[in-house]
């Protein structure tokens with residue numbers, strides 16, 4: 001995003017989290033989290049309810065002090081150098097706390113002033129962000145009348161007011177309609193491509209699959225090791241296969257050694273469990289070689305969802 005504040009090429013600011021923990025009394029919200037988020041990338045934070053995502057983001061955002069471990073935002077420590085860190089990062093909480101009587105425009109102008117912009121610069125920046133977040137028809141409305149999705153857009157605009165190098169977004173897509181979700185995805189990819197470090201927590205895994213360059217999985221307050229994530233990716237998952245000749249497809253699936261009891265029949269094809277991409281490629285080659293007119297062959301769930309469900313088997317039943 002080009003802004004009135006960025007004349008020089010922006011510097012790169014990554015995030016490093018090492019063995020961070022935080023408890024609330026007897027509740028160990030974050031037990032041991034380590035990960036790195038890189039400039040130019042979107043890093044997804046994935047985990048079931050209560051796994052510690054928001055607590056972790058609050059620590060990154062300088063709003064909670066860790067009990068243990070270290071966090072670096074670029075060269076800075078959010079505990080000892082919170083002012084410098086706040087200048088570098090934009091924070092979009094899961095619920096917008098806004099000055100409810102102020103208009104959208106006034107609340108963006110005020111945020112700009114709080115970040116040290118002059119009155120004139122804050123006014124120009126507010127107009128840029130109103131256009132960016134598609135809030136023009138609502139610019140003079142009090143923020144209290146905004147719908148949940150409109151509040152999300154204002155919250156993102158507010159997080160961008162000082163053109164931060166790092167963006168922390170807690171469930172940014174919640175409440176957005178499909179068009180606004182696509183617009184958010186396009187915007188976040190663009191902001192990352194411009195060299196920002198973006199960390200996003202989300203429950204909408206299909207969406208994170210399309211947005212995130214990499215993911216950090218949390219489980220009961222701890223980050224899951226890369227080895228376990230890799231192992232989970234390779235476990236068996238359903239592949240949806242369609243062909244112009246369904247009975248020919250079924251015959252060849254059986255001939256290729258797929259257990260008939262494991263095949264799920266759907267109106268337009270079958271879902272077949274396969275372990276890993278190698279096995280999928282082998283089966284597809286066999287079907288094509290046997291002359292089956294395959295029209296579609298793809299995993300029935302996205303990569304993140306598959307890994308998440310494998311790491312959290314209980315979640316599939318919910």
Ligand SMILES: Nc1ncnc2c1ncn2[C@@H]1O[C@H](COP(=O)(O)OP(=O)(O)OP(=O)(O)O)[C@@H](O)[C@H]1O
Nearest residue numbers: 024027028029047048049050051052053054055056
């Ligand atoms: N201020 C607090 N006081 C006491 N317990 C808290 C506090 N904040 C969070 N917790 C607890 O810490 C744990 C982690 O909560 P957190 O909100 O970080 O999880 P989450 O992964 O963001 O969850 P969700 O996906 O539901 O938003 C939960 O058990 C929660 O109840």
